[in-house]
Amino acid sequence: MIELRNVNIEFDKKLIEDGTIKIYDGKITAIIGESGSGKTSLLYLLGLISSNHRYLYSFDDVTLDLSNDFEMSRIRKQKIGYIFQDNNLVENLTIFENIRLSATIAGINITDKEIKSYLEFVELGYIDSNHYPRKLSGGERQRVAIACALAKQPELILADEPTSALDTVNSEIIMGIFKKIAHKDKKKIVIATHNDRIYNEADVIYEIKNNKIQLVKGESSNESSKKEPEDYDNNVKLTPRFYFDYAIKTSRKGRFAKNLMIVLSAIAIAFSSVMYNFGDTFVKEQEKLMDAISDKEIFVVNMTAPLNTILDIDENLSIQDKDAELLRNISYVDTIYPYFEFRSIGYPLINETEASEGYIVVSKGQKEEKYTFAESKDNPYDKYVIIPYYPEQNLERRLKEKLSDESSDKVYISSQLAQLLGIENLKESVSLRVLTYVPIAQHETQMTVRPEGIVYEIDIDLSKVVELDLKIEGILDESVRNRYSNSGNNAIYVPYHKMQMILTQTQNSATIDTNLEYIEWRPSAFVVFAKSYNDVGLVIERVSSINPNFRAVSEYQDIESMNAIVKNTREIGLVIVIVILIIIFLLMSIIHMNHILDRKYEISLLKANGLTKIELTKLVSVESLRHVFLVSLISSVISLVVTKVMNLLFEEIA
Structure with a gap:
């Protein structure tokens, strides 16, 4: 027997005050009353799915702790089968899976044969159990719901208006099934109804009237069957496989929409990932570009x-x-x-006095022309210099005129000197014979700086006169200038290794004959x-x-500006990625919340079947994690594919 005492139900107004109700084994108990009188609320109390705990509940002579969710869960799982007015079945599961789900929640390993026997018991042996509930009529759905309840092998079956939407034939079939369950199997059946044809067939009738629960039919004495108290702490524990299988099976509904959402989310995340990766790659490439173009x-x-x-x-x-x-x-x-350079002007030389004059002989085809350079104020032909250039400088990118010769020892001439020497282009071969001074030793001396008159130690290069033959293979643009010395911009640029070879050969072959004291030559820069x-x-x-x-x-060199460009590029890319991810997260959250709200009847059904709040949270979490996993997997695959394709495209472009 089940007994509820001190029942008080109140919402906007008081519905039931200090009520008592007893449910007996082997009896169909009907609860009647006007619409809104509290019939469904009373069923919720009987089914232990209400948040109202301010009453006393005795189940087979055991008083329940209504605040213990695990204890209530155990009773709902194993002792109670609930049949709602509608939405009794999980639409994403087949008939077969719905019945198995109920048994699994109750901790019962049910066989296919037993599932078929339950369907035959509710007179549905003819239907295909692999069909989904949407293919059933209203009466068939209610009978499948009864089969689901029976699969739990409960002591109590609660039915809320089970025939309200059914015709007379289906209503009679439903009542016939309930009678078999109650009278033959000795189960407790409670039906909330306003259908007089239904409640008149009940064994016991309670009416909610004037805020009271009144017994209007049946006995209220000694029909209780004494049972040994049970250990209600031994709750059925759902395995991880249950949550995983349920998540997979329930994902069937709206599969196209869900898959579309997953794919779109994955594409958006993949786009963000690719964009960030390429943004990072772009930044790195930009840094490489800065390295290439910067000084x-x-x-x-x-x-x-x-x-x-x-x-x-x-x-x-x-x-x-x-x-x-x-x-x-x-x-x-x-x-x-x-760093060293060969100049047209030399300091005290070997066996010579200070020189301030040099010459360049220009050979174009069969023609030769000599240009003399002498140091004097405001004279464009005052001096010239031979400067080494280095592979890191990439001078070939700053040529305005060049030959197609593939030699590695290319000699270039400044735009200013080319203009002075009448070299307008390189359509015909141009060679220079240049008189220059190659340093071979150094003389230590002092220099007085005026007006302070401070004396400083300095080194003066002692040089040897050398005549060099150079073939011009490129004219540099006007932006290239001599930034190393005061030797001017009339410059000839020779590869460093070639100038080093000339320097070494000259120093090795030179005979020093001078009255000046000298030391071994070393660069001062x-x-x-x-x-x-x-x-x-x-x-x-x-x-x-x-x-x-x-x-x-x-x-x-404006390093700060370069770094600012790189930093701004990185920050802009990161902000765009973060904004996209936030939008995706919000959209997915909204869609997921709407999905959960659309399943409120399913959640209520699972709770009525015994799942605790923690178990329902686990169920939703597993579904969410599965969704996240699929999105992550697909987005990763898309990211890898897109990244690979883009890398291949960039490689081809490069």
């Missing part, structure tokens, strides 16, 4: 005298080997070259290339710590 070159001078420009190397001390080694060992340095344009500032800082006389400069 990573640093000019280091051992500057002892306060000259007008630190790029003037005419009067400075040579750099000792130990300091040169320290320069090479700076961690941010990629390559380092000693180095050209240093940083590993990255971002390292230029770090290298300059380190140079100053090696020698207090060292000065380092990198012209045309």
Whole structure:
């Protein structure tokens, strides 16, 4: 027997006050009353699915702790079968799966044969159990719901208006089934109804009237069957497989819409991922581009005298080997070259006096023309210089005229000097015979700087006159200028390794015959290339710590602006990705919440069948995780494919 006492139900108004009801084994109990009188609410109390715990509930002489969700869950799972007015079945499951679900929740391993016997019991042996509920009539759906309840092997079956939407024939079939369950199987049946043909066939009738539960038919005495108290803490535990299988099976409904949502979400996430990856790749490529186009070159001078420009190397001390080694060992340095140049003007020479005149003989085809350069004020033919260039400078990208010759030792001429020498283009072969002064030794002396009269130690190059034959293979654009010394922009650019070879050969073959004291020649400047344009500032800082006389400069280098461009690009890409992901998250959350709300009857059915709040949360969480997993998997695949394709395209373009 089940007994409820001190039943009080109140919403906007009081429906039931201090009511009592008893449900007996082997009896059909009907609850009647006007619409809105509290019949369904009373069924919810009997079914332990109400949040109202302010009453006493005795199940087979055991008083229940209504605040214990696990205890209530155990009773609902194993002792109670609930048949709602409608929405009794999970639409995404087949008839067969709905019945098995009810048995599984109750902890019963049901066989296919038993499922078929339950369908035959409710007079549905003729239907295909692999069909979905939507193919059934109203009466058939209600009978499948009864079969689901029976599969739990419950002690109590609750039915809320089970025949309200059925015709007379189906109503009689339903009542016939209930009578078999109650009278033959000795189960407790409670029906809330306003159909007089139904409740008149009940064994016991309670009427809710004037806020009271009144017994209007049947006995209220000693029809209880005594049973041994049960351990209600032994709740049926649902396995992880249950949640996983349920999530897979319920995903069938609206599969196209769900799959479309998953694919669209995956594409959006993949797009964000690809965009971020390519944004990061773009930033890296931009950094490479900055490295390629930026001036990573640093000019280091051992500057002892306060000259007008630190790029003037005419009067400075040579750099000792130990300091040169320290320069090479700076961690941010990629390559380092000693700087020297061959000039048209020499300082005290071997067996000669100071020279201030040189010449260049231009050969174009069969024609030769000699140009004399003599140092004098405002004379464009005052001086010229031969300067080394380095592979890192990529001077070939700054040519306005070039030959198609593939030789590696290409000699270029500045635009200014080409104009002075009448070299307009290279349509015909152009060669130069240049008189120049190659340094072979150094003389240590002093320099007085006026007006302070401060004396500084300096090194003067002792040079040897050499005549060089050079074939011109390119004319540089006007932006290329001599930024190393005061030798002017009438410059011829020769590969560093070729100039180094000329320097070494000249020094090895030279015979020094002078009254001046001299020392071994060493460069007073180095050209240093940083590993990255971002390292230029770090290298300059380190140079100053090696020698207090060292000065380092990198012209045309706006590192802050370059870094700002890279940083802005990265930040913009990241903001776009974050915005897209937030929009996707919000959309998915809204869609998922709507999906959960659309399933409120399904959730209610599962709760009525015994699932606790924690178990329902697990169920929804597993479905959500499955959804997230599918989205992540598909988005990852799409990202990989798109990234691979884009990389291949970029490789082809490159």
